[in-house]
Amino acid sequence: MDFANLVDQLNAGTILPEGIVLTTLMVIVVGDLIVGRSASRWIPYTAIAGLLAAVVALYLQWNNPNPISFLGAFNSDDLSIVFRGIIALSTAVTILMSIRYIEQSGTALAEFIGIMLTATLGGMFLSGASELVTIFISLETLSISSYLMTGYTKRDPRSNEAALKYLLIGASSTGVFLYGVSLLYGLSGGETQLSAIASAIADANLSQSLGLVISLVFVIAGVAFKISAAPFHQWTPDVYEGSPTPVVAFLSVGSKAAGFALAIRLMNSAFPLLIDEWQFVFTALAVLSMVLGNVVALAQTSMKRMLAYSSIGQAGFVMIGLIAGTEAGYASMIFYLLVYLFMNLGAFTCLILFTLRTGTDQISEYSGLYQKDPLLTLCLSICLLSLGGIPPLAGFFGKIYLFWAGWQAGQYGLVLLGLVTTVVSIYYYIRVVRMMVVKEPQEMSDAVKNYPEVQWNLPGMRPLQVGLVLTLVATSLAGILSNPLFTLANSSIARTTTLQPIVISSHFSATVPAENSALQTQQ
């Protein structure tokens, strides 16, 4: 194999977006080293520019005729492009909200953004990885950066506790995942590429062996930890409560999206023989997540903990699309994650703004906020109502698409449970909105009574304002003007070849494309 031939085969152009992120990361790390602390003025904007450039590069690669690169280690199909875009965008919005937060906590901004970009890089590679070693290394890149960010405010015992818990539970779940993956390697007789594994296992007649089932269970345990699905969610509330809030925002959107991308690719490429089994396991996870996440969220008094449980519940909703296993199911997952990106990050931006001004995140302290800060109240209300799924907002359309896809695939019980838990979730979202809006002036909490003058000209406040308005606009308009997002989600699934065999083998393949287009025309 000579060099020119090798370069040809590597097809390295497909990782151009990751290359841009990596270059930005290097510019930030080296620039901070050379310029010193004054570099924190331009570093966040460089990072955002790099991430947006990566999104543009992803857009240019849309519908790439030759997506396989690095001799099968990386698959840059449209499915991975959408997920990589979601992760890069979520990091860009997260950086907008983190500038002021990090400066106020007295920690170094450049390193924080560097670690966050590394996590983004890991998540982006994870979305496209189609080979076991690449999957593992990118998963570790994402995880280790997340552990570091969790413990970033290192003089706070809550942050230390969160980092230690996340590290220990994360390390053990990685170990379990690795065991499952090594069983796959063994069963397939030494293959590491996902497509080769499936065919090798089918050839060796091992499709119903105990080893494959155990490997499936172990792999799902590792994936479920990343998407914090119950019963692998125990770390979530404590880690969310003790981490810096921008990190929580990233964990709940970017890291989760990477987990779902991994779940779709791994389940469809490596375990097509066990489709009933993995759908059953994910059904159990979805039921537990929806019930537990939404019910326990009712009892929370801290906003961050409430959003932690709400994110567990939301992961349960998204899993309905995965269990449906149809084209519409996967497309609805992508659509919901796109919408969830804006509404959840909007909610976290509001949370950060309130915390920075009052120094608390107790739900009771929000009472009467309407009198002092109408913009914050409006944005938080819109985002929470959208998370709950109130009609004209984006979250409603996301949920209805998910439930519709689940219903088409025959998951009636799951969809009904989803509807019931949605009603439960609306209760706790509305409780916060009611607290902010309805209270009389004399019922105002102490934090709101001492609410400081709204100053947008402090350093780092402008980007926060930009992020606030951006997520507000996206959350309110993405529902009504959702057609481009629908088209994006549907066409990315339709063009992804790895998902096609599953669609053919499922019972509803004939009806789905027709009704799929019917829904599009209705929109």
Add this chain to the structure above:
Amino acid sequence: MNLAEGVQLVSFAILAVMMIGSALGVVLFSNIVYSAFLLAGVFVSISGIYLLLNADFVATAQILIYVGAVNVLILFAIMLVNKREDFKPLPNAWVRPTMTAIVSAGLFVLLSTMVLVTPWAYSTESVSSDTTIVLIGQHFFSDFLLPFELASVLLLMAMVGAIILARREFLPDQVITPDKQQQPVLTLPERPRELVGISSDKTSNLDDSRRSE
């Protein structure tokens, strides 16, 4: 069975007994220094098994990295912490070890059944041990190029993160004015929850439940 196979079998048995024995010691000894030294025993026996599998490079790397670096680091950590604390015995202390033993035994039975039941697809090609490094190098620069390069990013960021966590911060003296709430440096801006409750620096419900256990 010829002589080579016999030697292999005997050395495998010795290594396996050594590994399981020292792994049990790691878990069961209450003195953490013994556990750390026995962990080195586990690593050495694993590298012996790698040798039996013709993976000489991995065996060397195992000794150099795990015994030479990781285990020494663990010992340093133990020496630096150097804190004696006598824990008062908990009521029903036998419950947790018993539960753990039952779960572990169940897992062991399940996994060993799996190993015995599954008809494994054995690789038939024999690898001569002289070329393992060459083979690894070829893989690193062809089909495992992407993970190999990504690992460098991972290591860079792990190093940066370790420096951030271990670095001594020079904290400026904060002037806390009574009218304006100032957030202490390197902490979360949210106030801890039990600020008005029982005097305690603990933060989450889990701590409370842990204390009451």
